[in-house]
Amino acid sequence: MDYKPSEALYSLIIDKLAYARRFNEVEDLLKRAKNENCRLSDEFFYRLIKMYGNVANHPEKAIETLRNMPSFHCWPSVKTFNYVLNMLVCTRQYEIVHEIYMSASKLGITVDTCCFNILIKGLCQHNRLGAAFALLHELPKQGLEPNATTYSTLMHSLCKNGRLDEAFEVYKRMENEGIDLDTVTFNVLISGLCRQGRVDEGLNLLKEMKLKGCYPNSGTYEALLCGFLGKKQFVKAKDFMEFMPLQDFCVADKNSPIFVNGFVCKDPNLATPEDFFFPGLDMPGNTMNKVGSNVTLVSVAQLPGLNTLGISIARIDFAPNGLNPPHTHPRATEILTVLEGTLCVGFVTSNPDNKLFAKVLNTGDVFVFPEGLIHFQFNPAASSAVVLSGLSSQNPGVITIANAVFGSKPPISDEVLAKAFQLDKSTVDWLQAQFWVNN
Numbered sequence: 001m002d003y004k005p006s007e008a009l010y011s012l013i014i015d016k017l018a019y020a021r022r023f024n025e026v027e028d029l030l031k032r033a034k035n036e037n038c039r040l041s042d043e044f045f046y047r048l049i050k051m052y053g054n055v056a057n058h059p060e061k062a063i064e065t066l067r068n069m070p071s072f073h074c075w076p077s078v079k080t081f082n083y084v085l086n087m088l089v090c091t092r093q094y095e096i097v098h099e100i101y102m103s104a105s106k107l108g109i110t111v112d113t114c115c116f117n118i119l120i121k122g123l124c125q126h127n128r129l130g131a132a133f134a135l136l137h138e139l140p141k142q143g144l145e146p147n148a149t150t151y152s153t154l155m156h157s158l159c160k161n162g163r164l165d166e167a168f169e170v171y172k173r174m175e176n177e178g179i180d181l182d183t184v185t186f187n188v189l190i191s192g193l194c195r196q197g198r199v200d201e202g203l204n205l206l207k208e209m210k211l212k213g214c215y216p217n218s219g220t221y222e223a224l225l226c227g228f229l230g231k232k233q234f235v236k237a238k239d240f241m242e243f244m245p246l247q248d249f250c251v252a253d254k255n256s257p258i259f260v261n262g263f264v265c266k267d268p269n270l271a272t273p274e275d276f277f278f279p280g281l282d283m284p285g286n287t288m289n290k291v292g293s294n295v296t297l298v299s300v301a302q303l304p305g306l307n308t309l310g311i312s313i314a315r316i317d318f319a320p321n322g323l324n325p326p327h328t329h330p331r332a333t334e335i336l337t338v339l340e341g342t343l344c345v346g347f348v349t350s351n352p353d354n355k356l357f358a359k360v361l362n363t364g365d366v367f368v369f370p371e372g373l374i375h376f377q378f379n380p381a382a383s384s385a386v387v388l389s390g391l392s393s394q395n396p397g398v399i400t401i402a403n404a405v406f407g408s409k410p411p412i413s414d415e416v417l418a419k420a421f422q423l424d425k426s427t428v429d430w431l432q433a434q435f436w437v438n439n
Contacts, residue, residue, distance in 0.1 A: 005033075007040055011047065018051040019279045023058070033072070040072050046080045053087045062087060063100065066107070075108040082114050089122040097122050113144045117153060124157035132157065148174070148182045155185070159192030167192055181212060183269065187219045194227030202227055218247065218265040222256075251275045252300050252307035262395065263300060263307050276305035284386070285317040291437045292322030292379075300394040307394055314389040318343070318379035325400055325437065326376045332396030334369040334389055336377070338362060341385025347375035374401060400438050406431045 005013075010033055017026050026048075033040060045065060052062040066084050069076050081104065088097045101119060104111050116139055123132040132154060139146050151174050158167040171189060174181060186209040193202040202224055206216060221240075228237035251271045252263035266275070278298050285294025299312040306312055312332070316324055318341065336345075338361045346358030347369045360380075361367055369375040371392070379385040405412065406428075414428040421428070 005036075005038065007038065007044055010038065010040070011044055014048060015051075018048075018055050020283060021056065023052075023056055023061070040074055042069075042074055042077045042080055045069050045072075045074060045076065046083065049080060049083060053083070059087055059091055059093065063096070066100075067103070070107070078109055078112050078115065081107065081109045082112075082118060085115060085118045086121075089118055089125065092125065094122055094126050111142065111144075113139065113147055113150065116142075116144065117147075117149050120150060121153050124153055127157075127161075129154075129157055129161070146177075146179070148179055148185055151179065152182075152185045152188050155192075156188045159188060159195070162196070164189075164192050164196060181209075181214055183209075183214055183217050183220065183267070186214060186216070187223060187267075190220060191223040194223050194230070197227070197231055199224065199227035199231060199233070217267050217269060218250070219267045222264055249305060250308040252304040254304065263304075265307070266304070271305075276303070278303045281313075281315045281388075285315065287317050287319035287322055287384075289437055291325055292319035293317065293324045293377075295324065299391075299396065309394055310392060312391045312394055312396055314391065316377065316387045316389055318377070318385040318387075320379060320382045320384065322379045322385070324377040325402060326374050327398055327400045328372055328374050329369075329391060329393070329396040329398055330372055332391040332393035333371040334375070334391050334396070335366065336369075336387045336389040337366045338364065339386045339388055341379060341383060342381045343385055343387065344378045344380050345369075345376065347373045349373065398438070403438055406434065 010029060014026050014029060017023070017029070049062045049065050052058045052065060062084055066076055066080065069080075081100075085097060085100055088094075088100065097119065101111075101115070104115075116135060120132045120135050123129070123135065136146060136150065136154065139150070151170050155167040155170050158164070158170065167189060171181075171185070174185070186205060190202045190205050190209075193199070193205065206220065206224065209216060209220070225237055225240060228234070228240060247265070247268055249268065249271070250265040251268070253266035254263060256264045256266075281296060281298065283296075285296045287294050294317045296315040296317075297312065298306075298314065300306045303312075316336070318324070340363060342363075343361045344358065345361055345367050346356055349355045349357070350373065359365075359367060377387065405417065411432050414425045414432065417423070417428045417432075418425045423431075
């Protein structure tokens with residue numbers, strides 16, 4: 001009897017293909033599963049839709065998959081339906097949100113409060129507060145009740161538009177309706193107060209928050225701290241920082257409007273396992289370039305959970321005779337180990353010695369490059385090489401020497417470079433016209 005793959009096997013293969021961005025092959029597998037009448041669950045489609053939304057950045061395919069689920073004899077859950085709605089709101093495709101919402105009954109979906117919360121968030125983002133409040137009044141007609149998220153979303157939009165008094169009216173309504181107040185609710189109001197320079201009122205609300213058994217988080221303290229700094233009350237800001245509790249981790253909040261050297265912390269209660277996870281270092285990098293190497297870096301930009309931890313990692317692939325050109329990491333020491341092949345590596349010390357420390361490495365060998373020093377890696381062999389590199393910063397930075405000197409934007413004066421390198425200007429002009437590869 002012919003073997004038919006199970007859902008588990010389809011899930012495994014599609015995960016690998018999706019992370020490799022081979023979505024045409026994903027489509028082929030889905031057609032095969034359909035032809036074989038393979039029973040696929042809502043959870044399978046939920047993961048696939050997330051991959052289209054997050055990995056492929058292809059919301060149209062996510063919508064198409066949601067609509068096609070019944071043809072696989074699988075009806076979407078409200079969780080899957082809400083994910084698509086939220087994806088559209090987050091990408092501000094408001095014109096499609098209503099269309100998808102209206103298809104709920106056709107897909108067998110009974111909408112819930114979370115669904116309405118997503119719609120309200122979209123209306124608030126679109127600055128249609130009147131329509132958002134009208135939708136709030138629709139909840140009881142659907143046999144649903146608003147929750148803390150519903151009201152916090154409305155309060156956030158009111159505060160953003162400077163309508164703080166109305167936001168506090170919503171807060172009082174929550175209390176009267178017996179809705180449990182959460183940290184997000186208080187953070188919205190405290191942030192609103194601090195943006196208007198009413199930091200003392202924000203501190204009073206912090207005390208009230210604690211009395212109600214609701215614990216502040218990094219977002220609470222960040223709002224108050226920014227409030228002090230905004231009023232140039234630096235001594236108060238310093239004193240306040242001494243009372244801020246430490247926490248286990250500081251996941252990078254890439255969407256925060258606060259400018260700091262690095263990233264501010266995301267609310268720890270909103271952290272997910274995905275913040276500490278990165279797939280893909282098993283995949284070889286593309287070495288089809290001028291230097292024959294490829295660096296796959298996993299820093300805080302790719303893995304938010306690295307924030308403040310002072311570490312990052314990279315996979316470096318080398319074609320035969322491939323080179324990772326001379327470069328520096330201004331904020332990190334680097335240690336690498338050869339997983340496969342042979343490498344000639346080295347670094348140069350600072351002035352005035354400029355001494356070269358070089359070594360030929362084989363599989364299993366380890367070498368370290370001190371922070372800030374110019375270093376390189378070269379594959380002298382006729383076969384490929386792979387290394388794994390650790391760096392002592394969540395954001396090590398890289399300066400490729402040739403690119404920085406001859407490829408800067410705008411370019412460094414050819415007169416400066418001609419004198420610095422003892423070259424004629426025509427040679428400098430030729431060098432500046434080349435395409436310099438980044439590490």
